[in-house]
Amino acid sequence: MLKGKKIVVGITGSIAAYKIPFLVRLLVKGGAEVRVIMTPAATDFITPLTMSTLSVHSVIIDPFKANSGEWNNHVELGQWADAMLFAPVTANTLGKMANGIADNFLVTAYLSAKCPVFIAPAMDLDMFAHPSTQKNISILRSYGNIIIEPQVGELASGLSGPGRLEEPESILQILNDFFASRKPLDKKKILVTAGPTYEKIDPVRFIGNYSTGQMGFSIAAEAAARGAQVTLIAGPTHLTVSNPGIRRVDAESADEMYKACLMEAELADIIIMAAAVADYTCEQKSAVKMKKSSATLCLELSPTKDILMELGKQKGKDQVLIGFALETDNEIENAQKKLQKKNLDFIVLNSLNEKGAGFGLETNKVTIIDKAGHIHSGSLKTKQEVASDILDIIS
Ligand code: CTP
Numbered sequence: 001m002l003k004g005k006k007i008v009v010g011i012t013g014s015i016a017a018y019k020i021p022f023l024v025r026l027l028v029k030g031g032a033e034v035r036v037i038m039t040p041a042a043t044d045f046i047t048p049l050t051m052s053t054l055s056v057h058s059v060i061i062d063p064f065k066a067n068s069g070e071w072n073n074h075v076e077l078g079q080w081a082d083a084m085l086f087a088p089v090t091a092n093t094l095g096k097m098a099n100g101i102a103d104n105f106l107v108t109a110y111l112s113a114k115c116p117v118f119i120a121p122a123m124d125l126d127m128f129a130h131p132s133t134q135k136n137i138s139i140l141r142s143y144g145n146i147i148i149e150p151q152v153g154e155l156a157s158g159l160s161g162p163g164r165l166e167e168p169e170s171i172l173q174i175l176n177d178f179f180a181s182r183k184p185l186d187k188k189k190i191l192v193t194a195g196p197t198y199e200k201i202d203p204v205r206f207i208g209n210y211s212t213g214q215m216g217f218s219i220a221a222e223a224a225a226r227g228a229q230v231t232l233i234a235g236p237t238h239l240t241v242s243n244p245g246i247r248r249v250d251a252e253s254a255d256e257m258y259k260a261c262l263m264e265a266e267l268a269d270i271i272i273m274a275a276a277v278a279d280y281t282c283e284q285k286s287a288v289k290m291k292k293s294s295a296t297l298c299l300e301l302s303p304t305k306d307i308l309m310e311l312g313k314q315k316g317k318d319q320v321l322i323g324f325a326l327e328t329d330n331e332i333e334n335a336q337k338k339l340q341k342k343n344l345d346f347i348v349l350n351s352l353n354e355k356g357a358g359f360g361l362e363t364n365k366v367t368i369i370d371k372a373g374h375i376h377s378g379s380l381k382t383k384q385e386v387a388s389d390i391l392d393i394i395s
Helices: 014-031 040-044 050-053 073-081 090-100 105-111 125-129 133-142 168-181 214-225 254-265 307-313 331-341 383-394
Strands: 006-013 035-040 084-089 115-120 149-153 160-164 189-194 199-202 203-207 229-234 246-250 270-273 280-281 299-302 321-327 346-351 367-371 375-377
Touching: 006 014, 006 073, 006 105, 006 346, 014 035, 014 050, 014 084, 014 168, 035 040, 035 105, 035 331, 050 214, 050 280, 084 090, 084 105, 090 105, 090 115, 090 133, 105 189, 105 270, 115 133, 115 168, 115 229, 125 133, 149 383, 160 321, 189 214, 199 280, 203 280, 214 229, 229 254, 229 307, 254 307, 270 307, 270 383, 307 321, 307 383, 331 346, 331 367, 346 383, 367 383
Parallel strands: 006 035, 006 084, 084 115, 189 229, 189 270, 229 246, 270 321, 321 346
Antiparallel strands: 149 160, 199 203, 280 299, 346 367, 367 375
C-alpha cells in the first residue's frame, strides 16, 4: 500500500528518536519515498547522516541552507507529501504545532501540510498526562490530524506508564491501513449540514432540539482529510471548525438552512444532510418579548420546507444524496421508506434505542442503507469512526 507514496518523516528531540531509523527503513522497503526533517534537538539523539543514508536524501534541519542565502522550501514539501508523519513528538513540539509557533523548519513544514498528518507523541507519563499536553493533542485532533497514541510501558525515566512511542512496525501498519482503507475524495465537492435549527418564537425564545452537530462536523472533518472540498452548513452549535479544508456557512432557522443548501447544492458532487432540521416553525414570530398573559399558551406552527426532499427532486445525474433518519420504531422499514420518498442514494439510520448512541454523546451506532437495499450495520463507535465508515461506503 505504501508503494510510491511520498512520506515526510519529522523527528523531534526525544530519546524515542532511536526507533526512527528502523521505521524509515521499513517505509523505504515498503516502496515509499521518504524525506526526513529533524529539529535541532533531534540531532542530539540520532545523526542526520544515519537518516540521510536510510532515506537516500539529505535531511532538512534548518529553514536556511548554510552560507548560500537560500531557504529550504517548506511549502513545496507540504504539497509534495501524501502523508506527514511526526514521530516522536515532544510536549514542546506538540505545543508549537497546536499553536502555530513556527520557529523551526519542522513546524513550518507541518503548517504547510496539504495531506493527512500523523502525530506520534512520546514523553514521560506525567508530561503526557498534563492538561496542557492533553489540550494540545485535542487541538491537533480538531485540525484533522491523526494522533498515534503512545503505548503504556517502561519509559526512559525509569517510570512506567503511557508515553512510549508506538513501535515502528505498528506505525507502519497504521500508515498501511490508512492508505488501504481510505478511498480518496480528491477534489470532490461535498456539502454537509450539521446541528439543530432554531425556530424563533420571540426575540428571546426559540424551538430547538438536542442536536450538537458533532456527527456532521465529524463527517466534514473526515471528508476534508480525504482531500474533498467541503462546505459545512451549520445550525447553532458551540462547535468550531479549525480544518482549513472546510468552508463554514452558518444558518439559524430551517428556512435559512434551506436557502443556504439550495445555493450550495448545485455545485456539490455529494450532499450529506446530517442536520436535525425542525419540521415546524412558528406561524407568527413576535417582534417583542411575549408577556405571560394567560394560563396557557398556544403557538401555531406551520411546516418547514423539507430540504432533503427538495434536494432529492432536483438531484443532478451524478450527484449523490445522503439523508439521516432518526427512528424509534420499525426503524429499517421507516428508513427505507424515507430513502425512496426523498430520492436518496443512502440513508444513515440512527436509533434512539441504542445505548451510547444519539444526541450529545461522543459515540454513535448507525445502520447505512443504500438504494439497492444493501444494509450495512455498524457497531458502537466514536463519531469520527462512524464518519469514516459513512465515507468509505459512499466512496
Ligand atoms: N430534513 C430536512 N428538512 C427538514 C426536516 C428533515 O432536510 N425540514 C432531513 C434531515 O436532515 C435528515 C432527514 O431529513 O437528513 C430525516 O429527518 P427526520 O426528521 O428523521 O425525518 P422526517 O422526514 O422529518 O420525518 P419524521 O420526522 O416524520 O420521521
